[in-house]
Amino acid sequence: MITLAHISDLHFGTESPEVVEGLLEDLVSVEPTLVAVSGDLTQRARRKEFMAARLFLDRIPFPRLVVPGNHDIPLFDLLTRFARPLARFRRYIDEDVDPFFSTDAVAVLGMNTARSNTWKDGRISLAQIDGLRRRLGPLPPHVSKVLVTHHPFLPPPGDPSPPLVGRASEALQAAEACGVDLVLAGHLHRGYTGDIRTHHVDIRRGILVAQAGTAVSRRVRNEANGYNVLQLSPLRLAFSLRSWDGRGFHEARFVEYVKSGSEWRSGGSG
Ligand SMILES: [Fe+2]
Numbered sequence: 001m002i003t004l005a006h007i008s009d010l011h012f013g014t015e016s017p018e019v020v021e022g023l024l025e026d027l028v029s030v031e032p033t034l035v036a037v038s039g040d041l042t043q044r045a046r047r048k049e050f051m052a053a054r055l056f057l058d059r060i061p062f063p064r065l066v067v068p069g070n071h072d073i074p075l076f077d078l079l080t081r082f083a084r085p086l087a088r089f090r091r092y093i094d095e096d097v098d099p100f101f102s103t104d105a106v107a108v109l110g111m112n113t114a115r116s117n118t119w120k121d122g123r124i125s126l127a128q129i130d131g132l133r134r135r136l137g138p139l140p141p142h143v144s145k146v147l148v149t150h151h152p153f154l155p156p157p158g159d160p161s162p163p164l165v166g167r168a169s170e171a172l173q174a175a176e177a178c179g180v181d182l183v184l185a186g187h188l189h190r191g192y193t194g195d196i197r198t199h200h201v202d203i204r205r206g207i208l209v210a211q212a213g214t215a216v217s218r219r220v221r222n223e224a225n226g227y228n229v230l231q232l233s234p235l236r237l238a239f240s241l242r243s244w245d246g247r248g249f250h251e252a253r254f255v256e257y258v259k260s261g262s263e264w265r266s267g268g269s270g
């Protein structure tokens with residue numbers, strides 16, 4: 001059994017210090033194999049925001065995999081935005097913006113979807129889709145395969161038409177062929193889970209999605225700060241949303257899926 005912690009949209013610069021401390025404490029109690037961070041580490045891609053994000057990451061005593069979000073590219077500094085959009089991310093967070101983590105049981109591939117020209121919306125390149133095939137395609141079926149992006153593949157409940165990541169269909173076709181089980185993303189500041197086929201009807205194999213809300217930012221959108229804990233094995237995937245209640249993080253929602261053939265069936269929720 002692999003445990004992944006999925007945090008997103010930290011937006012350092014607008015963080016709540018007590019929630020930051022609460023999150024670090026909670027992560028230690030969860031003991032994840034990996035902490036996946038799905039972008040928007042900063043509010044305005046400022047140096048001091050990246051330095052605060054770096055200090056936070058350094059305090060997590062587990063392996064981390066981090067992708068950038070649109071807020072990690074400067075919006076108003078046009079020279080930097082177009083000439084060196086992810087220079088600060090690369091300097092303070094990680095040189096690799098398409099990071100990869102693997103063990104005998106799990107393989108996690110991050111893909112940078114933040115772009116200078118469509119600052120808010122994201123996109124996946126053809127080269128990244130090739131990379132997905134190359135990295136995940138050769139792995140045996142017992143390895144759980146996970147993608148991490150900032151921009152979402154699946155709309156939230158009750159909002160069928162938010163902008164999804166560009167080239168979602170092509171990326172999902174490659175993900176389906178490679179046996180990807182789970183996609184982690186953020187950007188919408190809402191935590192939810194679902195099956196990709198509820199929106200992408202051309203995909204036949206069940207691929208589950210976990211979207212995370214904002215972990216520590218005060219810029220919440222009608223939803224408390226929260227993050228996801230995923231427990232993964234080849235035939236079972238449990239999704240737990242852990243929400244901030246003013247004093248600590250506690251499980252607010254739980255959904256379990258069981259694999260049957262190429263389907264993930266909901267085995268219960270709470
Ligand atoms: Fe965000």
Ligand SMILES: [Fe+2]
Pocket residue numbers: 040069070071150186187188
């Ligand atoms: Fe975002």
